[in-house]
Amino acid sequence: MGNPEKNIYDTKRTLKRILSLIKPYGFFVVLSLLFAAGVVTLTLYAPILVGNAVDLIVGPGNVDFAGIKAILLEIIIVVAFTAVFQWLMNLCNNHITYSIVAKIRTQAFNHIQGLPLRYIDANQSGTIINRVITDVDQFSDGLLMGFTQLFTGVATIVGTLFFMLSINVWITLVVVLITPLSFFVAGFVAKKTYVLFRRQSEIRGEMTGLIDEMVGNQKIVQAFNHQKEAIENFEEINERLKDCSHKAIFFSSVTNPATRFVNSIVYAGVGITGAFAAINGMLSVGQLSCFLSYANQYTKPFNEISGVITELQNALACAAKVFELLDEAEETEREDAITQMEAGEASVDLEHVYFSYNPEVKLLEDLNLSVKPGQRVAIVGPTGCGKSTLINLLMRFYDVDSGEIKIDGINTQKMTRNVLRERFGMVLQETWLQAGTIRDNIAYGNPDATQEEIINAAKMAHAHSFIKRLPQGYDTVLAENGGNLSQGQKQLLCIARVMLKLPPMLILDEATSSIDTRTEIRIQKAFNTLMEGRTSFVVAHRLSTIRESDIILVMKNGNIIEQGTHEELLKMNGFYTELYNSQFAH
Numbered sequence: 001m002g003n004p005e006k007n008i009y010d011t012k013r014t015l016k017r018i019l020s021l022i023k024p025y026g027f028f029v030v031l032s033l034l035f036a037a038g039v040v041t042l043t044l045y046a047p048i049l050v051g052n053a054v055d056l057i058v059g060p061g062n063v064d065f066a067g068i069k070a071i072l073l074e075i076i077i078v079v080a081f082t083a084v085f086q087w088l089m090n091l092c093n094n095h096i097t098y099s100i101v102a103k104i105r106t107q108a109f110n111h112i113q114g115l116p117l118r119y120i121d122a123n124q125s126g127t128i129i130n131r132v133i134t135d136v137d138q139f140s141d142g143l144l145m146g147f148t149q150l151f152t153g154v155a156t157i158v159g160t161l162f163f164m165l166s167i168n169v170w171i172t173l174v175v176v177l178i179t180p181l182s183f184f185v186a187g188f189v190a191k192k193t194y195v196l197f198r199r200q201s202e203i204r205g206e207m208t209g210l211i212d213e214m215v216g217n218q219k220i221v222q223a224f225n226h227q228k229e230a231i232e233n234f235e236e237i238n239e240r241l242k243d244c245s246h247k248a249i250f251f252s253s254v255t256n257p258a259t260r261f262v263n264s265i266v267y268a269g270v271g272i273t274g275a276f277a278a279i280n281g282m283l284s285v286g287q288l289s290c291f292l293s294y295a296n297q298y299t300k301p302f303n304e305i306s307g308v309i310t311e312l313q314n315a316l317a318c319a320a321k322v323f324e325l326l327d328e329a330e331e332t333e334r335e336d337a338i339t340q341m342e343a344g345e346a347s348v349d350l351e352h353v354y355f356s357y358n359p360e361v362k363l364l365e366d367l368n369l370s371v372k373p374g375q376r377v378a379i380v381g382p383t384g385c386g387k388s389t390l391i392n393l394l395m396r397f398y399d400v401d402s403g404e405i406k407i408d409g410i411n412t413q414k415m416t417r418n419v420l421r422e423r424f425g426m427v428l429q430e431t432w433l434q435a436g437t438i439r440d441n442i443a444y445g446n447p448d449a450t451q452e453e454i455i456n457a458a459k460m461a462h463a464h465s466f467i468k469r470l471p472q473g474y475d476t477v478l479a480e481n482g483g484n485l486s487q488g489q490k491q492l493l494c495i496a497r498v499m500l501k502l503p504p505m506l507i508l509d510e511a512t513s514s515i516d517t518r519t520e521i522r523i524q525k526a527f528n529t530l531m532e533g534r535t536s537f538v539v540a541h542r543l544s545t546i547r548e549s550d551i552i553l554v555m556k557n558g559n560i561i562e563q564g565t566h567e568e569l570l571k572m573n574g575f576y577t578e579l580y581n582s583q584f585a586h
Helices: 003-055 065-114 119-123 125-167 169-178 181-218 218-223 227-279 285-327 386-393 417-422 437-445 449-459 464-468 486-500 516-530 565-574 575-584
Strands: 057-059 348-355 362-371 376-380 400-406 424-427 505-509 535-539 549-556 558-563
Touching: 003 057, 003 065, 003 181, 065 125, 119 181, 119 437, 125 169, 125 285, 125 376, 125 464, 169 285, 181 218, 181 227, 181 285, 218 227, 227 285, 348 386, 362 386, 362 558, 376 386, 386 417, 386 505, 386 535, 417 424, 424 565, 437 449, 437 558, 449 486, 449 516, 464 575, 486 516, 505 516, 549 565, 549 575, 558 565, 558 575
Parallel strands: 376 535, 376 549, 424 505, 505 535
Antiparallel strands: 348 362, 348 400, 549 558
16 A cells, blocks of 8 residues: 555645646636636526525415516526536636646656666556556546536535525534535545555556557567467456456445435435424525525535545546656756767777676676777677677767766767767667658658658668569558568668768667678678778677678677687687687588
């Protein structure tokens, strides 16, 4: 269940945050309150008119039809104005709610763009998606219900008390003395439901993450016959979600029958005391019918408010999860960071670099490297030796724990990440394409590129021929992540994307791993052209692709244990020779 004091603090903090979001829409809140007051006033005025009409019916043959007709006309006018005020109030509430929700979603999406990769790697994508979509939806539902029913409910209670006091003080006291039971029930339920709905939101995020993972990798799941285990994992999470939801719904569903029971006691109390008052001449029959109507209207908001409180608890729990995401620290830049940088010679130096993802597990230790402008650097080594980590540090996806990485003699931490990344072109083993046309995907890093430039880039990447065979050529719309292309075709488009950008430095992380041998030879020639005069870092497992490199770095356990040209490393007869022979020995 968690610490109750912490939950109360979270609730208060969340409420305060929500109020700060509502504050800019103060004008519409005031309008909504005014329309709500109008709705309540006219709704409560109607029973008085009905009571007056009842009093005009004395008995058979003694009915004031003219008076009743005038009252009926007045009732029609009151109902019409009530409907208009209700509609205007809902317009204001919808504007407030959906403006706030749109703002939160925009903030959340923009915030995710600025979060460090460390956070993205540490959290399931489904959990993050759940917070931005599902939790915000739940929050908007609760917020809308709060505006539409909470205001009118409270106003109805206050207004009904005022009208009842104007008719008879003693009967009103009977109502007031019994109704605190409803507050007790609602308060008890509110404490229980917040914790449960918060837990429900967490488990729902866990389920979204699992579904996202299974659907996105269904081929792997089926290839390894992992369907049974996937179903078991889903059922386990689903069972926990069911149990948590049952408890949350149970406590929230107790509210309505409990408050209805209290309401029935109130109505019976008014009926009995009112009847005695009417017999003794203290009330007219019309006033008694009016009082009974008020008693019903007075208790009805308690049902609505209890339902609203339950919904608000769910909304607050979801809002707290969204605010947790928004409170995650973004990547920051130094105040004096370089925001513009001339294209230099593209030299790279690593000086005494230390880095580890987990402080308890050492990775890169005292790494030193000097790369001259235009050199081609290949990075090889067994899985987990730190090859991709070195790339992550060069791109500042992660920052070094200590030491310096310099480009053209300038510490990369003294320049903004945008400036740094503008100097690199990157092709990864894992392809990523957006849902859109092939033209849009190639021009992703250079949106202003002309059609001719896009076609030239595709030709350099040997992608032009297969693109022309597609139904709409460069206007062919790709499914999410290029689902209607082969893995090799997707890789060619990613390569064409870099060919179009032509940055001063290149990073190729297993860039040709998904391409057939014949195409790889052609791509390698294209890369040789592309890398001419550019500082390049190539991560490769197939050593045949890196023989022409100026420097080959052999990494093991986070350290560079050997470096030199292909021929020099073979003469050393060391770890590189072992790797090479393991691939080419017969």
